[in-house]
Amino acid sequence: MAEYGRDCRAQPFMTSGHGSAQASAVLTAEGIGKRFGSGATAVTAIDEVTLSVKQGELISVIGPSGCGKSTLFNIIGGLITDYEGEVRIDGRRVSGCHPDIGMVFQEESTFPWRTALENVEFPLEVRGLPAAERRQRAQQFLGLVGLTEFADRYPGELSGGMKARTAIARTLAAHPKILLMDEPFGALDEQTRLLLGDRLSQIHRELGQTTLLITHSITEAVHLSDRVVVMSYRPGRIKRVVDVDLPRPRSSEIIESEQFGHLVASIWHDLREEASRGLAADEASRRSS
Amino acid sequence: MHRWLAPAAGFAVLVLALAALEWAASVGWVSPFLTPPPSEIAAAGWRMAAEEPLASAFFSTLGVVLAATVAAAVMGIPAGWAMYRFPLLGNAYENWVAALFSAPLILLYPLFLVLFGRGPLTIGMIGFLSGVIPVILKTYEGFTAVPVVLVNVARSFNLPESALLRKVLLPAALPTVFTGLRLCFIYTTINVVGLEYLVDVGGLGFMVGLMYDRYDIPAMYAAVTFVLLISMLGFSAAERLERRWGRGA
Numbered sequence: 001m002a003e004y005g006r007d008c009r010a011q012p013f014m015t016s017g018h019g020s021a022q023a024s025a026v027l028t029a030e031g032i033g034k035r036f037g038s039g040a041t042a043v044t045a046i047d048e049v050t051l052s053v054k055q056g057e058l059i060s061v062i063g064p065s066g067c068g069k070s071t072l073f074n075i076i077g078g079l080i081t082d083y084e085g086e087v088r089i090d091g092r093r094v095s096g097c098h099p100d101i102g103m104v105f106q107e108e109s110t111f112p113w114r115t116a117l118e119n120v121e122f123p124l125e126v127r128g129l130p131a132a133e134r135r136q137r138a139q140q141f142l143g144l145v146g147l148t149e150f151a152d153r154y155p156g157e158l159s160g161g162m163k164a165r166t167a168i169a170r171t172l173a174a175h176p177k178i179l180l181m182d183e184p185f186g187a188l189d190e191q192t193r194l195l196l197g198d199r200l201s202q203i204h205r206e207l208g209q210t211t212l213l214i215t216h217s218i219t220e221a222v223h224l225s226d227r228v229v230v231m232s233y234r235p236g237r238i239k240r241v242v243d244v245d246l247p248r249p250r251s252s253e254i255i256e257s258e259q260f261g262h263l264v265a266s267i268w269h270d271l272r273e274e275a276s277r278g279l280a281a282d283e284a285s286r287r288s289s
Numbered sequence: 290m291h292r293w294l295a296p297a298a299g300f301a302v303l304v305l306a307l308a309a310l311e312w313a314a315s316v317g318w319v320s321p322f323l324t325p326p327p328s329e330i331a332a333a334g335w336r337m338a339a340e341e342p343l344a345s346a347f348f349s350t351l352g353v354v355l356a357a358t359v360a361a362a363v364m365g366i367p368a369g370w371a372m373y374r375f376p377l378l379g380n381a382y383e384n385w386v387a388a389l390f391s392a393p394l395i396l397l398y399p400l401f402l403v404l405f406g407r408g409p410l411t412i413g414m415i416g417f418l419s420g421v422i423p424v425i426l427k428t429y430e431g432f433t434a435v436p437v438v439l440v441n442v443a444r445s446f447n448l449p450e451s452a453l454l455r456k457v458l459l460p461a462a463l464p465t466v467f468t469g470l471r472l473c474f475i476y477t478t479i480n481v482v483g484l485e486y487l488v489d490v491g492g493l494g495f496m497v498g499l500m501y502d503r504y505d506i507p508a509m510y511a512a513v514t515f516v517l518l519i520s521m522l523g524f525s526a527a528e529r530l531e532r533r534w535g536r537g538a
Contacts, residue, residue, distance in 0.1 A: 078445075097447055108438070111439065111442075123446040125456075126447065174446060
């Protein structure tokens with residue numbers, strides 16, 4: 001492992017060990033914990049999760065089902081407000097949804113009664129931009145995700161991948177400082193995911209957008225990220241951070257490389273144990289219910 | 290496929306069915322007393338338009354049905370939204386409203402007769418009551434079925450709570466709300482025409498009964514055809530409104 005990715009397990013903060021990283025972090029989550037329920041039935045979803053993301057960095061959080069990835073996404077995005085720890089943007093503590101954070105959701109989230117263009121216009125409409133300006137900006141971001149030709153189509157007329165891209169364009173149009181994505185291609189097949197990963201990688205390169213990606217796909221995490229945060233099964237804690245030192249710019253062709261294979265194998269080595277725990281816990285809970 | 294192909298096919302089937310009925314009646318396969326040939330029905334309709342107050346009966350029924358439907362929409366949609374917005378209200382009343390749906394509300398006619406007298410208002414009230422229940426239920430169902438993720442998207446963009454209803458909840462619930470409005474129109478029309486028929490207070494229902502009493506069967510069918518025309522107008526209007534307000538949904 002050490003040859004291709006750096007293990008940051010021993011470090012108190014997962015800022016990949018750079019001395020100035022903490023200072024230059026755009027997004028910091030410190031000691032995040034969340035319990036659901038109370039008493040004997042209480043479940044600790046995540047516990048003492050601390051991470052920071054630097055300007056322009058793309059970090060993936062990966063873990064087995066039930067490790068609290070989506071809970072972390074909702075806490076950082078401001079949709080869950082009662083939790084332990086704190087979230088900071090540029091050092092300032094934030095609470096609730098913040099205009100500096102743009103969220104892309106796991107579920108299909110385009111508005112079916114709006115065309116692709118009108119969907120992308122939505123955040124600009126909320127901000128009260130004049131119609132002409134928001135139309136121009138929406139067209140620009142729709143072009144960025146390669147959907148110019150489909151601007152007037154309704155989501156019902158688009159494929160799953162096109163809807164996912166529309167949702168990304170809509171979030172980017174709001175010009176967030178930090179892009180937070182929860183398995184944006186989760187509902188798509190592997191090949192489409194790889195191709196859309198290429199598109200995402202290209203957008204990241206063009207915009208230099210600071211991004212935190214929640215995923216359950218090791219391939220996707222290694223393909224896109226500068227660092228991969230591996231989480232343990234419940235309670236979700238950071239098990240390990242892997243630096244992905246593959247050359248950029250990257251395309252999905254990178255998966256053919258030996259380095260890529262080593263990184264995937266190394267992450268799976270850690271994740272396998274956690275995924276097995278998750279599976280066993282799931283089976284046990286189904287047996288008892 | 291051409292846009293006009295489906296309506297043209299529907300129209301062609303109707304014309305064929307009418308032609309088949311005309312032929313079956315002419316060769317004596319169906320009794321003209323039970324099912325007169327369409328040509329006789331058309332002639333009777335023409336005759337009624339000249340000799341009977343058909344137009345006023347048509348507009349009277351249409352007016353009562355529309356007034357009851359609009360009143361049911363104006364009161365039912367906010368009521369359904371309130372049941373969603375205040376879960377206590379929704380949990381408390383959903384089953385009650387659903388139970389009312391299967392209740393024979395027409396039995397309230399004597400009460401309304403005392404309150405409003407023997408006229409269109411009484412009939413309209415029965416139409417309204419039978420129509421408002423599906424509007425409330427479907428509006429409630431529509432709002433509760435709005436995917437949480439759409440609300441979360443709006444929140445992530447800091448959409449104010451005050452705009453959430455207008456920008457997200459209502460458009461997302463609109464297809465189901467329109468299902469409720471269509472059901473409302475159906476139940477209102479059935480109850481209004483049915484009561485007109487039973488209590489002789491004018492309108493197309495009364496005309497159907499009158500023609501039946503005169504043994505003028507073609508004219509009775511002509512009056513029934515005008516009732517169908519009201520149904521078609523209502524559905525066509527609902528479709529246009531839904532297309533205009535709920536595009537793509």
